[in-house]
Amino acid sequence: MRQTRTRTRRGTQTTMPGTGGGNGAVTRSTLRQQLADALRDEVLGGRLQPGQEFTVKEIAEQYGVSATPVREALVDLSAQGLLDAVQHRGFQVHEYSLDDYRHMVEARILVTDGMFRRLGERKVDPRAAAALAGVRRRGEEARRAATAGDLDILIGYDLRFWRELSILFGNPYLADFLHRLRVQAWVCAVQFLRRVKGPDGLKGRLWASHTDLVDALTRRDAQTAQEIIAAYDAHSLDLVERLAAE
Incomplete structure (x- = not known):
């Protein structure tokens, strides 16, 4: 199983599992939530700035995982009002006034x-x-x-x-x-x-x-x-x- 490191809000590091091996449905669901939590922390931590754009591929490469759970996590964050889908370009951090x-x-x-x-x-x-x-x-x-x-x-x-x-x-x-x-x-x-x-x-x-x-x-x-x-x-x-x- 591949692993990558993601920084938590408290500044410590936790291990994020990859998508290979084990129960595929459970692993993907867990990974989807982990990715959503990690990216939400990036926004809350100010490391992803309002209006900043990125693609599914960029996030997948950053965390060393496949595109599917990344796309699902980004859709979840969009539904929460934290990201906006940008047609043909990916996603961007929502800009609140x-x-x-x-x-x-x-x-x-x-x-x-x-x-x-x-x-x-x-x-x-x-x-x-x-x-x-x-x-x-x-x-x-x-x-x-x-x-x-x-x-x-x-x-x-x-x-x-x-x-x-x-x-x-x-x-x-x-x-x-x-x-x-x-x-x-x-x-x-x-x-x-x-x-x-x-x-x-x-x-x-x-x-x-x-x-x-x-x-x-x-x-x-x-x-x-x-x-x-x-x-x-x-x-x-x-x-x-x-x-x-x-």
């Missing part, structure tokens, strides 16, 4: 506002309480990364944190919608966030109240939870707008 980001935050507000509104009226599920402890650990990692200004580590933990939280306190359809929206919002935001240079970079400028939100939800304090989320949305939009204006 500042107005797009404003609309994303607005959509996020409309959905999340209702998710926690009736928190105090819901019956406590012991399994949810136990799962919330795991979410808090993700929140601690996200908080540390945000405080340190480590964007690469923050994005991964932040996406996982919000996805798990949405599943616990919403319905799975809304959780999937919000996750896709958050990925798109990060893709849009990183083009502005990565402009920040200097020794301190983004240190102290990123939202870092993940654990405060979990603590409020653990107390079933819906009002505080909503206030924290509102502050998060306002902070995110204000930061991106200020960076876009610089």
Whole structure:
């Protein structure tokens, strides 16, 4: 089985299997997802820039795999709004605007506002309480990364944190919608966030109240939870707008 190396968001390396040998259907499906995840990380990491074009062949050669799972992965990312198909040329990274980001935050507000509104009226599920402890650990990692200004580590933990939280306190359809929206919002935001240079970079400028939100939800304090989320949305939009204006 051929192998190639792909860089993860945390800067470590993982092994990506090739397409030969084993159960072909399972291997191809797994490889398709691995490729989609790796390419999404390239976009989130700013290594694939908005508007940058590439072909299926180029990606297949880069990762040392056949064209079929690459094409499938690129189609998946196009369906998620991260890539655009360019007729007769391949694909390009979707270019989001500042107005797009404003609309994303607005959509996020409309959905999340209702998710926690009736928190105090819901019956406590012991399994949810136990799962919330795991979410808090993700929140601690996200908080540390945000405080340190480590964007690469923050994005991964932040996406996982919000996805798990949405599943616990919403319905799975809304959780999937919000996750896709958050990925798109990060893709849009990183083009502005990565402009920040200097020794301190983004240190102290990123939202870092993940654990405060979990603590409020653990107390079933819906009002505080909503206030924290509102502050998060306002902070995110204000930061991106200020960076876009610089």
